[in-house]
Amino acid sequence: MTETELPELPRGIALAWGVAANPQRGPKREMSVEKIVDAAVELADAEGIGAVSMAAVAAKLGFTPMSLYRYVTAKDDLLLLMQEEATGLPPESHLEIDGWRGRLLALYEAQILLYLRHPWMLSLPITGSPITPHSSAWLDAGLSALEDTPLNAEERMAVALAVTGHARWCGIVQAGYTEQSRSSGLAPEEVAAREAALFDRVITAEEFPALRRGIDDGVFLSEADPFRFAVERTLDGVAVYIAGLDRGDAHAAAADWVGLDAAELAGDRRLKEAQKAVREAEKALRAARKLERQTLREARDRVAKAKKPA
Template sequence: MPPPTTVELLWGTTQRPKRGPKPALTLDGIVAEAIALVDAEGLSALSMQRLAQRLGFTKMSLYRYVPGKEQLTALMLDAAMGEPPKAAGAQQNWRTGLRDWVEALFARYRAHPWSIELTLGVRPLGPNEMGWTEAALAALAGTGLSGSERLDTIVLLNGHARSLAQQVSSMSGDGEVQFTEQFAEMMTAASGRYPEVQAAFAEEAAAPAGKGGANDALRFGVERILDGLAVLIDQRN
């Protein structure tokens, strides 16, 4: 019997043997342990050998459940994405639905920064990831936008969440402190050549507690995208 394809594993269409001894491992358990590993050490730390050691089994044992790293990372991505946020019911308008959608997506990227790298390129989508697309399209149903326009809206919002999550992840830990120190040094070296840059950063630094930061940057971008989308929807209607 040939090994299961990535699509078969993602969508659970593989035929599992119904007889014989109870499996010592489960596919869900393997995926959960792999996610714990890369959450702690990054995607570069993942290998079938390293994962097998963490599980207390041989590498060959893992191949009974997942053919290789390509299939494993696809399963990890779909599990890390989880299910999309539930719509608040029929009274929820498209703007609220998309806002909730992108904020929840940003939170998933923040929780698992490595997932961003795995979303690149041509690849099969799992049921959770497909569910996120379905949820965003459903929020835009009845707006008068075409299928292409609704899909482009998803790309635009997803791109904003992804790029900001990447930036925030790179600034985690001591990164923000380091940047602040380096920025002060750069402004001293610049000798007043960039007054608008210096003024903007000074104003941000003086903002009340809770203002600025990743969440404000996310919401500001999302609201501007939704403002433009509202104009287009009004034109359609």
């Protein structure tokens, strides 16, 4: 490929944009990429992403797996198209809201609903920037909400990604609780109560003091939404930063990415062995400290008992 030659679109992305070549021959009965994707999404919604295979989708449509491969040549392409279909377009209603903050919060809530309707989306790997039409539309909506602010292009992208990240993390946790509730037959509040009871059994003040205080304060039984609190406080910080820019403050310096050292990326065997030894030593240290705390607690109990009058 020369410097001026553009890379060829992967077939899955080309299918998503509607620019992939259609098969010359296909099943006698009507078939299309859209029908294949719709059937796959229905399977995933009903039974989870593990139920989706080319054979299962073909059976649902009444065709052979080889018939599907004429339209979607790889399962990875099918997963990409399923994600694109389930994602859909951002709701037009967010445009009726005034202000960058209100629009971003509306997009945040809409994204969480997507994950609750299609929790299997959360198990698909993130392999890079969103290049498909619907995913691009969501990112565009977030960036558009910030266009009238003094944020520069990099800052607008950072804020849009932060809101998306908050929504995804909230979706992961909420979808997990929903799945537990469905599989156990317990109400969501009963699932939370069971989880709180398990934490209560294993978390000690000696080993995890801050977490123990949180449990005693009832954080796992609280009805408050910690994810909404977090995204609101993130946007509070953005609002303060924007106010500073309006006053004439300089833009913050760009931060470097967190990344692995080149030696780690190279997969050096001796380095991996050394890192494993460090992890084992840290594990042994934690176990020793736990034993120390337990022994100290038992010694205190013995002293207390000895001081009691007979």
